[in-house]
Amino acid sequence: MAPTEQSGPVLTGVTFDASAGECIALVGPSGAGKTTLLRTLAAAIPPRGGAILFDGQDHTRLSGHALRNARRRIAMITQKHDLVETLRVDRNVMAGALGRWSLWRALRFLAWPTREELAEAEAALAAVGLAEMLKRPTASLSGGEQQRVAIARAMVQAPLLLLADEPVASLDPATAADVLRFLTDLARSSGMALICSLHQPDLAARFCDRTFELRDGRISELEARD
Amino acid sequence: MPDSLALLRTFFPPDLSPDYLLALLGPLLETLGLAFGAMTLAFLFSLPLGIAVGARLRGARLLVTALSVFRSVPDLTLAILCVILFGIGTGAGLAALTLYYTAAVAKVFADLLETAPERPVEALQATGASRLQIALYGLLPLKRDDLMAYGAFAFECALRASIIVGAVGGGGIGVELAGSLAAYDFQRASTLILLLVLLVAALDRLAAMLRRHPRWLLPMAPLGLVAAWFFGPQSFAFDHAIRVAGEMVPPELAPDALARLPQLIWETVWMALAGTLGAAVAGLLAAFAASRRLAPSWLRFAVRRLLELFRTVPELVWGLVLVALVGLGPVAGGWALGLHSFGSLGRLFADSLDAAPEQPQHAIAGTGASSIVVACYATVPLAMGAILTHLLFRFEWNLRMATVLGLIGAGGIGQALYEAQQLFFYREAFAYVLVTAALVLVTDHLGARLRARIHMPRGMRSPPRPACNALAT
Numbered sequence: 001m002a003p004t005e006q007s008g009p010v011l012t013g014v015t016f017d018a019s020a021g022e023c024i025a026l027v028g029p030s031g032a033g034k035t036t037l038l039r040t041l042a043a044a045i046p047p048r049g050g051a052i053l054f055d056g057q058d059h060t061r062l063s064g065h066a067l068r069n070a071r072r073r074i075a076m077i078t079q080k081h082d083l084v085e086t087l088r089v090d091r092n093v094m095a096g097a098l099g100r101w102s103l104w105r106a107l108r109f110l111a112w113p114t115r116e117e118l119a120e121a122e123a124a125l126a127a128v129g130l131a132e133m134l135k136r137p138t139a140s141l142s143g144g145e146q147q148r149v150a151i152a153r154a155m156v157q158a159p160l161l162l163l164a165d166e167p168v169a170s171l172d173p174a175t176a177a178d179v180l181r182f183l184t185d186l187a188r189s190s191g192m193a194l195i196c197s198l199h200q201p202d203l204a205a206r207f208c209d210r211t212f213e214l215r216d217g218r219i220s221e222l223e224a225r226d
Numbered sequence: 227m228p229d230s231l232a233l234l235r236t237f238f239p240p241d242l243s244p245d246y247l248l249a250l251l252g253p254l255l256e257t258l259g260l261a262f263g264a265m266t267l268a269f270l271f272s273l274p275l276g277i278a279v280g281a282r283l284r285g286a287r288l289l290v291t292a293l294s295v296f297r298s299v300p301d302l303t304l305a306i307l308c309v310i311l312f313g314i315g316t317g318a319g320l321a322a323l324t325l326y327y328t329a330a331v332a333k334v335f336a337d338l339l340e341t342a343p344e345r346p347v348e349a350l351q352a353t354g355a356s357r358l359q360i361a362l363y364g365l366l367p368l369k370r371d372d373l374m375a376y377g378a379f380a381f382e383c384a385l386r387a388s389i390i391v392g393a394v395g396g397g398g399i400g401v402e403l404a405g406s407l408a409a410y411d412f413q414r415a416s417t418l419i420l421l422l423v424l425l426v427a428a429l430d431r432l433a434a435m436l437r438r439h440p441r442w443l444l445p446m447a448p449l450g451l452v453a454a455w456f457f458g459p460q461s462f463a464f465d466h467a468i469r470v471a472g473e474m475v476p477p478e479l480a481p482d483a484l485a486r487l488p489q490l491i492w493e494t495v496w497m498a499l500a501g502t503l504g505a506a507v508a509g510l511l512a513a514f515a516a517s518r519r520l521a522p523s524w525l526r527f528a529v530r531r532l533l534e535l536f537r538t539v540p541e542l543v544w545g546l547v548l549v550a551l552v553g554l555g556p557v558a559g560g561w562a563l564g565l566h567s568f569g570s571l572g573r574l575f576a577d578s579l580d581a582a583p584e585q586p587q588h589a590i591a592g593t594g595a596s597s598i599v600v601a602c603y604a605t606v607p608l609a610m611g612a613i614l615t616h617l618l619f620r621f622e623w624n625l626r627m628a629t630v631l632g633l634i635g636a637g638g639i640g641q642a643l644y645e646a647q648q649l650f651f652y653r654e655a656f657a658y659v660l661v662t663a664a665l666v667l668v669t670d671h672l673g674a675r676l677r678a679r680i681h682m683p684r685g686m687r688s689p690p691r692p693a694c695n696a697l698a699t
Contacts, residue, residue: 042592044588044591044592068594068595068596069594070594071591071592071593071594072593072594073594074592075592075593076589076592078585078589080585082585082586082588082589083586083589084586084590084603084604084607084608084683085586085608085681085683085684086607086608086610086611086681086683087603087607091603095589095590095593095595095603096593097593098590098593098594098595098599098603099593099594099595100594101599103596103598103599106595106599106602106603107602110602110603137681139681139683150589153593157593
């Protein structure tokens with residue numbers, strides 16, 4: 001696999017697999033290509049060559065509706081949370097369901113959310129400790145809270161694969177450990193694979209099943225510590 | 227409606243006979259002369275004022291603040307006042323534009339020169355230089371680029387204003403157009419509209435060039451002075467002007483005019499509201515089709531050209547045509563504002579949609595949502611702050627224009643002012659000018675308060691206030 005940005009190859013010969021319920025960490029210096037790899041896995045950018053087999057299907061060959069269906073089952077949390085600040089928290093959380101909703105339902109939810117839909121949003125928020133924030137404007141939340149809303153959105157998406165790009169980069173050590181514990185527990189309990197990029201190899205070894213290092217455009221698996 | 231369509235047909239074909247086109251050279255020259263002359267005079271008056279404020283000369287700031295009263299009176303309303311004082315012709319138009327732009331440019335120049343970097347100015351103070359020397363050796367060179375850039379922008383506004391100032395007797399092509407429509411000579415009116423559209427398009431190019439190279443303003447100054455000499459008030463009948471000015475005070479409204487005032491204000495506000503909201507709905511729909519992110523290139527190209535066409539025709543020209551088509555009254559005014567605003571808002575809304583931060587849109591697309599759903603859940607909510615800001619700015623602008631459109635028969639305060647002027651009821655006319663200024667000030671104030679409450683998402687800046695109706699094409 002050779003995922004590329006427009007400027008030329010960033011990574012070459014990247015080969016690895018992830019199973020349901022498995023937690024994988026990607027470590028490496030800044031600019032090593034961790035974000036590029038995650039975005040390629042999320043089908044946000046196409047690789048120049050190779051294949052990404054997801055649930056038995058090569059999503060690099062998909063387009064249109066089929067690609068949207070594949071993306072629906074891959075959720076991504078980024079360092080900057082990527083929430084729509086101008087929508088309320090409940091709208092942002094339920095945006096995770098858009099891939100499985102009809103156009104009509106998506107439009108209707110913006111204006112008239114049902115009690116069941118709000119309950120689903122509240123349950124996801126409760127899981128990340130923000131149940132009381134349901135109707136708050138997203139812009140009024142702190143950075144840490146916005147990140148938890150992004151996690152709640154990913155939970156509503158109910159993906160088979162959760163990609164997390166530097167999910168603890170801007171957090172203090174104690175909160176970083178809490179977030180990683182939450183994500184890995186969530187992955188293991190719901191049977192989804194988790195691939196997250198991290199700067200701290202010790203956190204990777206503590207919480208993830210396997211750790212891969214990206215360096216000089218190549219990937220290698222690090223030995224597990226006992 | 228069938229009557230209006232039949233009337234519309236009489237606008238075609240435009241009169242393109244060589245004799246008529248040759249006869250239009252004079253008014254065309256007048257229009258250009260008005261803009262060049264007025265702006266040169268405005269710069270000549272406002273630069274010393276700005277320097278005086280920058281040099282902290284006593285009383286200078288007060289003078290500039292006092293001058294800013296003129297900015298709250300729309301330029302065409304000022305033109306009516308000048309027609310009263312100087313009589314019909316280019317002299318009145320030139321005086322109105324000079325007064326309006328001196329007030330506007332002096333304020334900005336003063337603000338710019340007051341905010342020059344402190345260190346170099348302190349260094350000059352340490353040499354024992356006088357305040358004026360500091361202004362000449364420090365403030366002016368330090369702020370030269372900003373002054374030039376704003377100068378180019380103000381020049382563009384003046385060019386547009388000079389085209390329409392004739393509609394109330396200020397000279398130039400506007401006079402011809404108002405005259406042709408009043409005489410039901412619609413074929414010549416459509417020639418003039420065609421000419422105006424071409425002129426505005428050419429001026430857009432000139433203005434864009436000046437914005438890139440503001441220094442090119444300098445060689446235009448001698449040209450402007452010659453124009454001011456030719457097109458300025460030919461005989462300063464000071465006795466007459468002072469006598470008329472004396473007849474204007476104290477401003478007064480007869481009891482029946484006073485009773486009619488709320489209705490006039492409502493008509494003006496209704497015109498602005500209806501025009502802005504109608505244009506906003508149509509403009510938002512067009513914006514989706516003109517957005518680089520949301521529409522295919524062929525559709526985008528077609529819709530953007532259509533929007534360009536609508537905003538190239540000034541509101542006042544739309545107004546003149548619509549008054550001829552649907553008759554006197556605020557309905558024509560509302561349509562005129564709406565048609566022009568549709569062209570402006572459509573383009574500005576499309577640009578706002580394109581400027582929405584990308585990452586949240588990618589995130590929503592990543593859930594498997596279709597592009598329409600991504601637009602509803604990310605693009606539009608993210609762009610909404612900018613869209614509302616543009617809408618409020620447009621309403622503030624349209625309120626000014628609504629008072630102006632009345633001057634050509636679209637109802638409201640403007641029409642009352644025009645009628646009072648025609649009947650030589652100068653006290654009443656002055657009272658209407660003051661009411662107009664108050665209405666504009668209150669709307670600007672309310673608009674500013676509402677705009678301050680609009681939340682802009684991270685990565686998106688609040689759109690700046692357009693200094694005039696200009697919109698680069």
